[in-house]
Amino acid sequence: MNRLVSRLAMCLLMTTAVGLVGVAPAAANPPAVGNVITLSGGVVLPVYTVTGSATVSAVGFQLTGGTLRAVDQSGTQLWTAGTTGYGPYGGFDYDADGWPDVFVVVSASTGTTCGTTPVVTTTLYFYSGQTGTRQTPLSPLTDICWNFGSTIYPTHQWTENGVLWGPTNKIAVSPYYASTSWFFGFNGSSFTTDGALYFPSTSSYDATYTNALANTYPTGTKYITNSHAANGLIVNVSGQQRLVFWTSGRVAQYAVGPLSASQLVADRPYLTGGRTDIGGRNYGVVAVDPGNSSKVVLVAGTSNYSLYLDRLSGTMTRDPWGGIERHVSVYDLGSNTVDDRFYSYAHDNSDGNKYENRVSYPANPIVRTGGTSRIAYNVYTGGRWYLHISDPGATTDRYAIKDLFLWDIADVDGDGVDDWLVSPTRDAGEPDVPGYYYPKWQTNMYHWNEGTASLTSFRTEVGYIPHFQQRFNRSTATSSDGYLTPAQTYMDGSQLKLMMINSAGTVSAR
Numbered sequence: 001m002n003r004l005v006s007r008l009a010m011c012l013l014m015t016t017a018v019g020l021v022g023v024a025p026a027a028a029n030p031p032a033v034g035n036v037i038t039l040s041g042g043v044v045l046p047v048y049t050v051t052g053s054a055t056v057s058a059v060g061f062q063l064t065g066g067t068l069r070a071v072d073q074s075g076t077q078l079w080t081a082g083t084t085g086y087g088p089y090g091g092f093d094y095d096a097d098g099w100p101d102v103f104v105v106v107s108a109s110t111g112t113t114c115g116t117t118p119v120v121t122t123t124l125y126f127y128s129g130q131t132g133t134r135q136t137p138l139s140p141l142t143d144i145c146w147n148f149g150s151t152i153y154p155t156h157q158w159t160e161n162g163v164l165w166g167p168t169n170k171i172a173v174s175p176y177y178a179s180t181s182w183f184f185g186f187n188g189s190s191f192t193t194d195g196a197l198y199f200p201s202t203s204s205y206d207a208t209y210t211n212a213l214a215n216t217y218p219t220g221t222k223y224i225t226n227s228h229a230a231n232g233l234i235v236n237v238s239g240q241q242r243l244v245f246w247t248s249g250r251v252a253q254y255a256v257g258p259l260s261a262s263q264l265v266a267d268r269p270y271l272t273g274g275r276t277d278i279g280g281r282n283y284g285v286v287a288v289d290p291g292n293s294s295k296v297v298l299v300a301g302t303s304n305y306s307l308y309l310d311r312l313s314g315t316m317t318r319d320p321w322g323g324i325e326r327h328v329s330v331y332d333l334g335s336n337t338v339d340d341r342f343y344s345y346a347h348d349n350s351d352g353n354k355y356e357n358r359v360s361y362p363a364n365p366i367v368r369t370g371g372t373s374r375i376a377y378n379v380y381t382g383g384r385w386y387l388h389i390s391d392p393g394a395t396t397d398r399y400a401i402k403d404l405f406l407w408d409i410a411d412v413d414g415d416g417v418d419d420w421l422v423s424p425t426r427d428a429g430e431p432d433v434p435g436y437y438y439p440k441w442q443t444n445m446y447h448w449n450e451g452t453a454s455l456t457s458f459r460t461e462v463g464y465i466p467h468f469q470q471r472f473n474r475s476t477a478t479s480s481d482g483y484l485t486p487a488q489t490y491m492d493g494s495q496l497k498l499m500m501i502n503s504a505g506t507v508s509a510r
Contacts, residue, residue, distance in 0.1 A: 033058045033073045034489035034496055035471070040075070044488070044499060044507060046471045047073060048091060052098020052130070059129055061088045061102050068104065070132060079132035085125055089482050091472030092165035095186045099129035100472065105160055114145035115152030122158040124173070126191075137184060137191040141175055159229070160482030164245060166234030167475040170194065170256055172243050176229045177201070183243075183256050195257040200247060200267075201227040209264035215249055216271045216280075224248045224280070231480040232286050233473075235296070237265075237333050244333065246298055249280030251331050251338065266336040272300070272327035273342030281325040285361045285484070287477040292372040295393055298329040299377050301343075301359025304407055305485040308468045311438050312501075316355070321346045326359035328375060328395045341395035343379060355380055355437070362408040363486035364477065368418060369450045374398065376420075378405050383434020385425045398453060405439045407466050410487040412445075414496040420446040420455060421466050421487055421498075441465060441503050464500040467507050 036044050037060060047060040058073040068088060069080040085104030094101050104127070107120040121140035127133065141157035157175040164172040174181035178199040185194040198204040205212055205223040212222040224247075232245025234256060241256040242265060250269040257263070271280050284300035306319035326343040344357030358380040367374035372393035379386050379400075387404040388397055403426040412419045423439035426432075442462050446455040470483040477484060488499035490509040497509035 034491045035486070036469075036488045036490050036499060037071075037073060037075055038490070039071070042507075044467070044469065044490075045071070045075075046469060046488070048100045048129075048472060050099050050129075059099060061090075061129075063088055063104065068102075068127065068132070070129065078130075081127060081132045081134060083125060087160065088127070089160045089163070089472065090126075090129075091474065092163070092169070092171055093129075094126065094169055094171055094184065094191070095128055095130075095188075096169040097128075097130055101129045102127050102472075103163060105156075105158060105162075107156070108140065110142060114143065114154035115147075117154055119143045119145065119154050120156070122156045124158050124162060135191055138173065144177055161229050161231070161480050164230060164233055164243060164478065165473075165475065166241075167236070168234055168241055168256075170234060170241060172230075172234065172256070174199065174230045177226055178230065179204070181230065181243075195263075196259050197243070197254045197263060198259065199227060199230075200250060200252060201225060208259070208261060209267070210261045211264045211267050213267045213269050215269045217249065217276055222267075222269075224250075228279070228281060228283075229480065231282055231284070231298070231478070232296075233288070233475070233478045235288060235293070235333070237294075240265075242333075244296055244331075246282035246286065246329075248282070251282070251296075251298075251329070253333065253336075266333075268331065268336050268338055270329075270338050270340060272325060272329070272340050273345075275342075275345070278325055278345050278347075281323070282329075283323045283325075283480040284359075285363070285365060285477065285479045287364070287366055289366060289373045289393070290476065291369060292393060294333045295372060296331045296333060297365065297375055298331070299359065299361040299365050299375065300328065301326045301361055301377075303479065303481055303485055304360050304362050304378070304405075305468055305470070305481075307360055307405070307439070308407075308465070308485070311465065312505075314438070316437060320354050322354065322358045322360070326357060326379075328359070328377065328390075330375070330393060330395060339395050357381055360385075360405075362406055363471075363479075363484040364409045366477075367409065367448055376406055376409060380437065384436045385439075387422065403436060407443070407468075408487040409448075410489075412487050412489050412496070412498045414489075417447055419487075420448060422446060423465055439465060443500065461500060461510060464502050464508075464510065467499040467501040 045060040047058040050056045056072045070078040085106040087104035088102035090102035103124045107122045110119045112119045123138050123140040126135040143154035179202045183195040185192045200223045227248040230245040243254045253266040287297045289295035302319045302322040309318040324346045328341045330339040360378040375390040385405045387401040389399045407421040422444045425436045445459040468485040492509045500510045501507045
């Protein structure tokens, strides 16, 4: 069945599982390349579509040993660049040449410490995806040192989530704890500063913006000191480019361009669960509804990548805090309203809620309906996973299906129909009691039928789960992690296949 087999050195647990056999899907018409290729030695490398070349259909980026390199869809090297940074991250096209561009995070020692941790400066280096030409438009910023008595630690200012973008060559850059953010364009040879904004973290926000609203904490200000990193993207609203992002206790819309009193188009302060005793965190995946562009969805929690790595290691260690504040929000750009559903706060119950009502999101949480979309994600409640499927454009449930975990929704066979990749977390013969955290080594594939609001099984792979790696954010979906981890597809001859992994650590296209 497989031409591609690579071996990963991992120590895994083996769990046997029995699955359902369904109807085969319609014949596929795959694109010229999937979203991964293989290099010599069996390395699986994510690749991204190129539209600006007659010979290159996809490009991948690899950073190893201080060298960033780009390869084409066949693995042929296109260029290299020496760098001391980590990454790469990106996917935007700042020079509008039809090639995805990237950046790395670069740090330098200051020779000082914060507590016992070294303090560094950070900045971002940008690279043209086509040529490898480097741009360095940002000044380095020094870590912030936090001192809470018994807890002292630094946080970097320029990080992998410092760049927000959308279906435009404009990008927005923000330090992790920002007071000002900037819009960048490109003039053909270098970046241009095409505007700036005041972040909702200082009094400048209150004093400048006509549409700024009082925050929901009893502070008497509109801004919130030390608001968290921006989590969002650039969208088009009635012909106007707007930066839409969540930060501490709010979601806001800014016109992309010069700073002015009217630049803040809309401000919506809110606290999940109405709780003023928590930080208003909004970490998670943000996605524009393809069926209703006025809706932007936030699923706040942890990426499915954390459970994937826990499944491989057999330990609950990857992300024990799971985003800390777990909730789902649907923001309406036109009415400036939020529909929010609170699930849990990890520090409740004397830090006992690390896993209770933990939200885990796929790279694509959108369920297409032909109109306003539904949202799909996972919640760990009472010692078991539930697959939640919402009503269209809302946070209310249509279904909460026990003992299933949704890895991703993606068209893995190229037939134009979204495929649901789902693993059971409890076998039918096992006791119906709490305690099922790890998915079984089995992947059931489904199609969603909006007419009947139902899932139909069409394929089962026993002994395998999908294989995941960090990939770039998309123009219509982003994450506070700085990356997404969608299903991986590989072109095996003329057939598009799904990259999968078994309990022995063998990765294969199936």
